[in-house]
Amino acid sequence: EAQVTQNPRYLITVTGKKLTVTCSQNMNHEYMSWYRQDPGLGLRQIYYSMNVEVTDKGDVPEGYKVSRKEKRNFPLILESPSPNQTSLYFCASSIGQGGNEQYFGPGTRLTVT
Amino acid sequence: GQQLNQSPQSMFIQEGEDVSMNCTSSSIFNTWLWYKQDPGEGPVLLIALYKAGELTSNGRLTAQFGITRKDSFLNISASIPSDVGIYFCAGLMYSGGGADGLTFGKGTHLIIQP
Numbered sequence: 054e055a056q057v058t059q060n061p062r063y064l065i066t067v068t069g070k071k072l073t074v075t076c077s078q079n080m081n082h083e084y085m086s087w088y089r090q091d092p093g094l095g096l097r098q099i100y101y102s103m104n105v106e107v108t109d110k111g112d113v114p115e116g117y118k119v120s121r122k123e124k125r126n127f128p129l130i131l132e133s134p135s136p137n138q139t140s141l142y143f144c145a146s147s148i149g150q151g152g153n154e155q156y157f158g159p160g161t162r163l164t165v166t
Numbered sequence: 167g168q169q170l171n172q173s174p175q176s177m178f179i180q181e182g183e184d185v186s187m188n189c190t191s192s193s194i195f196n197t198w199l200w201y202k203q204d205p206g207e208g209p210v211l212l213i214a215l216y217k218a219g220e221l222t223s224n225g226r227l228t229a230q231f232g233i234t235r236k237d238s239f240l241n242i243s244a245s246i247p248s249d250v251g252i253y254f255c256a257g258l259m260y261s262g263g264g265a266d267g268l269t270f271g272k273g274t275h276l277i278i279q280p
Contacts, residue, residue: 057208086267095272096209096254111267143208152267153197153258157208 055080057158059144065164066134074129074161076144084147085127086111086155087119089140096143101152102127134165169193172255172271179245180279187253187274188239195257198231198238199268203252212253213240242276250278 057078066072078085086101088111098111102121116138118130127146131138141162145155172189179185189198197216201209213224215231215238222229229240238257242249255271 088270093272096256096270098267101267145208151197151258151260154199154211154214155268156211157201159208160206 055156057144057146057156059142059158059161061161062159063162065166067166068135069133072131072134072163074131074142074144074163076127076129076158077125078127078144078146078156079125080146080148080156081124082146082148082156083124084149084152084155085121086145086152087117087127087129088143088145089113089138090143090160091140099129099142103152134163136165139163139165170255170257170269170271172274174274175272176275176277178277178279181245181247183245185242185245185249185276186239187255188237189255189257189271190237191257191269192236193257193259194235195269196235196260197258198229199256199258200227200229200238200240201254201256203254203273205251209254245276245278247278247280250276252276 060075087099088096090096097113099117100119102108144158147155170189170191199214200212203209213229218235220231226243252273254273256268
């Protein structure tokens with residue numbers, strides 16, 4: 054089944070403890086992206102990648118890192134999480150480098166205390 | 167970045183009614199997309215529009231890419247209970263360096279009253 058998977062689905066952590074949220078797609082898509090969703094603010098792009106070893110900042114990149122060493126994986130790294138990073142995170146991918154028709158994963162709900 | 171104004175913010179309708187929602191922007195977009203999000207799940211792509219003036223249907227859903235390329239609307243005909251959810255518009259703009267990433271509206275929350 055063609056899909057985007059994220060792990061973990063739920064995570065509660067403490068301020069400053071490094072964490073990684075994994076994202077994987079099995080559709081051989083070129084483009085991958087991370088979003089956060091917050092009430093009243095909608096979906097905002099954190100980082101995106103148009104190809105392996107190519108990453109770019111989205112609208113809200115502060116406090117996040119990403120890497121794209123393989124085509125299928127695009128992990129999101131929070132080196133020192135803070136409470137304002139409590140949010141619902143979505144990974145997405147699309148077949149073309151342009152990032153249209155993006156397909157979303159199921160989401161990761163992160164709480165930082 | 168660019169901003170999309172999506173309206174209405176929420177809609178309370180009766181089952182069987184038609185629904186209309188729209189997105190407007192001060193910027194021109196090359197692609198318009200419409201997504202639906204159910205509680206606890208990721209957004210699911212409903213319709214993609216690529217040309218100004220394009221009108222596309224997907225079952226009871228119809229969406230149009232505005233002639234000015236600054237707006238789009240989504241209509242749902244004869245609503246049913248499973249249409250409940252949050253609908254998002256999204257626009258994609260291509261600049262000289264490539265695509266700038268999707269910009270999302272803040273969503274229209276559709277609630278269907280029995």
